[in-house]
Amino acid sequence: MTEERAPASQTLSRGIRILEVLADAREPLTIDEIARRLDVHRSVAYRLLRTLEDHGLIARDANGHIALGARMAALAAGVAHDLQAEALPELTDVANELGMTCFLSVLDHDECVTLASVEPRHAVASVAQRPGTRHPVTRGAPGKAILSLVPGASWPSGADAHLRDEVTDAATRGWFESHDEVIPSLRAVAVPLAIRGRGAAAIAVVYLASPHAPAEIAARLARSAGVIRAALGG
Amino acid sequence: MTEERAPASQTLSRGIRILEVLADAREPLTIDEIARRLDVHRSVAYRLLRTLEDHGLIARDANGHIALGARMAALAAGVAHDLQAEALPELTDVANELGMTCFLSVLDHDECVTLASVEPRHAVASVAQRPGTRHPVTRGAPGKAILSLVPGASWPSGADAHLRDEVTDAATRGWFESHDEVIPSLRAVAVPLAIRGRGAAAIAVVYLASPHAPAEIAARLARSAGVIRAALGG
DNA sequence: ATGCGTGTGTTCTATATTCGAACACATTGT
DNA sequence: ACAATGTGTTCGAATATAGAACACACGCAT
Numbered sequence: 001m002t003e004e005r006a007p008a009s010q011t012l013s014r015g016i017r018i019l020e021v022l023a024d025a026r027e028p029l030t031i032d033e034i035a036r037r038l039d040v041h042r043s044v045a046y047r048l049l050r051t052l053e054d055h056g057l058i059a060r061d062a063n064g065h066i067a068l069g070a071r072m073a074a075l076a077a078g079v080a081h082d083l084q085a086e087a088l089p090e091l092t093d094v095a096n097e098l099g100m101t102c103f104l105s106v107l108d109h110d111e112c113v114t115l116a117s118v119e120p121r122h123a124v125a126s127v128a129q130r131p132g133t134r135h136p137v138t139r140g141a142p143g144k145a146i147l148s149l150v151p152g153a154s155w156p157s158g159a160d161a162h163l164r165d166e167v168t169d170a171a172t173r174g175w176f177e178s179h180d181e182v183i184p185s186l187r188a189v190a191v192p193l194a195i196r197g198r199g200a201a202a203i204a205v206v207y208l209a210s211p212h213a214p215a216e217i218a219a220r221l222a223r224s225a226g227v228i229r230a231a232l233g234g
Numbered sequence: 235m236t237e238e239r240a241p242a243s244q245t246l247s248r249g250i251r252i253l254e255v256l257a258d259a260r261e262p263l264t265i266d267e268i269a270r271r272l273d274v275h276r277s278v279a280y281r282l283l284r285t286l287e288d289h290g291l292i293a294r295d296a297n298g299h300i301a302l303g304a305r306m307a308a309l310a311a312g313v314a315h316d317l318q319a320e321a322l323p324e325l326t327d328v329a330n331e332l333g334m335t336c337f338l339s340v341l342d343h344d345e346c347v348t349l350a351s352v353e354p355r356h357a358v359a360s361v362a363q364r365p366g367t368r369h370p371v372t373r374g375a376p377g378k379a380i381l382s383l384v385p386g387a388s389w390p391s392g393a394d395a396h397l398r399d400e401v402t403d404a405a406t407r408g409w410f411e412s413h414d415e416v417i418p419s420l421r422a423v424a425v426p427l428a429i430r431g432r433g434a435a436a437i438a439v440v441y442l443a444s445p446h447a448p449a450e451i452a453a454r455l456a457r458s459a460g461v462i463r464a465a466l467g468g
Numbered sequence: 469a470t471g472c473g474t475g476t477g478t479t480c481t482a483t484a485t486t487c488g489a490a491c492a493c494a495t496t497g498t
Numbered sequence: 499a500c501a502a503t504g505t506g507t508t509c510g511a512a513t514a515t516a517g518a519a520c521a522c523a524c525g526c527a528t
Contacts, residue, residue, distance in 0.1 A: 007507090009285040010485065011245035011515070016289045023312030032475060041517045046477075051243040055250045056342060062431040064476080068313045070342035070433075073349055076310030077366020078257030079302045088362065096355050108290060108304035115307055121330050121355045128322065131365065132311025197296040199304075241478090244514065245486070266504060275488045280506075298505075469528105476523080485515070494505075 014038060015048045019057065019068065028065030076132075080106060083195065084116050086231045087203065090224035091118040098217060100205040103129040105142040105190075107200040110156035111135065112143040129206065138163055141178040141190035144170065145202035149194050175218030189214050191221040195234035203228075248272060249282045253291065253302065262299030310366075314340060317429065318350050320465045321437065324458035329354040332451060334439040337363040338427075339376040341434040344390035345369065346377040363440065372397055375412040375424035378404065379436035383428050409452030423448050425455040429466050437462075 021037050022029065029037075035045035049066060052058045056071035087104045095102040095118040103117030113134040137143040138158045147155065148171040152164065170176045176190045183206070190204030203221055210217065255271050256263065263271075269279035283300060286292045290305035321338045329336040329352040337351030351363040371377040372392045381389065382405040386398065404410045410424045417440070424438030437455055444451065 007281060007284065008288055009245055009249065009281050011243055012249035012282055012285045013289070015243065015246035015249065016286070016291065019309055020289070023309045026315055030475065042476090043478090043518080044516060047241060047243050047515080048246055050241065051246045052250070054242055055247070055254070057250065059342075059433065061433075068309070070313060070340050070347040070349065072310045073313045074342070074347055074366045074368050075253055075257045075302070076306045077364060079304060079307045081260055084364070088364070092353055092362075106304050108293075108308070113304040113308055115304065119326055119352065130311060130318070130322070132308045134308050199293065199295075264504065276505090277488060277507090278486080281486080471526105471528080473526085474524085477521085479520080480518090481516100483514105483516080486513075487511085489509095489511105491508080492506085494503105496501105496503080498499100498501080 011048070014040060014044070015052060018045070018048055018052060019072070022058065022066065022068045028061050028063070028067040030065055034066065080115060080198070080201075082232060083198065083201065083228075086228050088116055088118070090228055091116060091203065094118075094203070094205065094220060094224050095120040098205060098207075098210070098212060098220060100207040100210065100217075101128050102203065102205045103142075104193075105146065105202050105204065107137060107146045107150065108134065110137055110158065112137040112140065112146060112202075135182055139178075140182040141176040141188040142202040142204040144176040144178070145190040145192040145204070146200045148176070149192050149200035174222060175215070177214050177218075189217045189221065191218055191225050193225045193228060195229055195232050198232075198234070245282070248274060248278070249286060252279070252282055252286060253306070256292065256300065256302045262295050262297070262301040264299055268300065314349060314432070316466060317432070317435065317462075320462050322350055322352070324462055325350060325352040325437065328352075328437070328439065328454060328458050332439060332441075332444070332446060332454060334441040334444065334451075335362050336437065336439045336455075337376075339380065339424075339436050339438065341371060341380045341384065342368065344371055344392065346371040346374065346380060346436075369416055373412075374416040375410040375422040376436040376438040378410040378412070379424040379426040379438070380434045382410070383426050383434035408456060409449070411448050411452075423451045423455065425452055425459050427459045427462060429463055432466075 017038055018034055021034060031045055031049060032042060035042040038045060049058060056069050058066050059069040060066055091102045091104060099120045101117060101119045104115045105112050106115055111134045114129045114131055116131055117129040119128050136158055137146055138156060144167050147167050178188045186206050186208060188204055188206045190202045193201040193203055203225055205217060251272055252268055255268060265279055265283060266276060269276040272279060283292060290303050292300050293303040294300055325336045325338060333354045335351060335353045338349045339346050340349055345368045347368040348363045348365055350365055353362050370392055371380055372390060378401050381401050412422045420440050420442060422438050422440045424436045427435040427437055437459055439451060
């Protein structure tokens with residue numbers, strides 16, 4: 001059944017799993033605890049940790065406990081670097097004009113990952129879409145906007161017929177909205193952002209209440225999406 | 235001389251170097267090019283890349299070329315997670331009250347890394363300190379603020395006597411300023427942010443010109459620093 | 469103090485894992 | 499048609515790694 005033909009590197013895979021474990025854990029961990037969670041011998045974890053430390057990806061606090069290092073953030077700055085660079089000014093403009101948190105999301109397998117976000121002056125809440133947050137792409141306006149760019153055949157398994165109809169319907173008008181889907185009582189409006197040769201993306205805003213009509217918001221987002229796409233030759 | 239007794243993991247180190255190479259390269263690379271830059275056999279790079287791909291840390295564009303994947307951003311969100319969470323609302327307040335970009339930096343070996351930044355409404359420029367940017371800690375106001383928290387013995391090699399005097403002088407008044415140090419014609423004001431058991435950090439603002447006196451700005455920053463430190467039990 | 473539990477760092481050998489060459493194939497441009 | 503470039507796969511040899519075992523430091527209870 002499971003056509004397991006993946007000749008993966010054991011050592012590298014374990015090293016990455018350490019990073020994943022540390023990102024999940026909200027607190028610094030000991031070597032023993034990390035080895036336990038990876039289900040490897042402690043001396044293995046030790047060598048891997050030493051290597052990660054050499055590269056600055058992890059750091060030890062005063063107690064010797066281990067957490068992700070600041071250089072992880074520096075590495076992540078290279079993700080879709082040009083897209084972020086072009087999108088950020090636009091996100092800022094939209095956030096300030098509409099008074100809403102505005103953010104950029106991209107597709108990552110079956111999840112919707114926020115790459116950058118900008119808060120306006122009177123942010124309703126600190127529920128701000130922090131960069132790096134992710135949730136299933138089948139939920140929320142940005143997710144649906146992204147799905148509208150993806151060939152139906154390669155949709156994730158969580159997509160039912162109802163979702164397909166909803167997405168294809170909204171795709172014709174060019175924008176998407178959601179309510180209570182990712183964060184309770186929060187609304188979102190999103191437009192897809194397709195760039196040549198790059199994965200699907202979307203820009204969106206979230207808000208509690210707004211003087212603007214959703215269609216009006218969508219029009220503003222679409223304008224910025226056009227600017228970004230033009231800048232990247234998409 | 236160099237007591238090289240670092241039993242590091244070759245495989246993991248090479249895998250990480252791939253990520254570093256991809257972060258540096260502003261464009262997607264081929265497997266051959268990556269293997270060339272790592273100076274390893276292509277089949278080695280291939281297996282490592284396959285593993286990185288399994289974990290979502292890299293992705294291929296339409297041409298099959300390779301770039302950092304969105305999940306890198308998700309991983310990086312775990313860096314100093316609690317610090318970021320506590321600092322972000324404060325950064326936002328400061329940015330909006332002073333009308334300047336406000337950001338959080340931490341120490342990473344001999345570099346100053348920006349973890350989070352917030353732009354105000356009327357941002358003078360999109361020179362916004364993007365999260366992940368880094369520069370030598372010996373330059374700029376945030377760097378000096380961070381250095382003031384570091385025992386002199388463990389200062390980086392780039393620190394001369396002049397810098398030491400400057401930092402110790404400013405440390406007594408509690409805040410730091412710089413001009414033309416990191417970005418030409420830009421000024422910055424920073425205050426140190428020491429948190430129990432965690433690495434040195436600082437919050438700062440950058441601006442071109444300001445109606446506020448530097449001391450006034452510093453006082454506002456210090457207030458937020460106090461709030462953050464209190465929240466984290468530092 | 470003594471013992472106990474936990475955590476870190478180091479050394480060592482068998483072997484599983486990785487290395488690197490070679491092959492097959494697709495694509496692109498000359 | 500041919501070379502040039504890139505990708506994916508196989509395979510034996512060699513080496514980097516896995517995991518056990520040891521030495522040590524620290525905190526905490528008995």
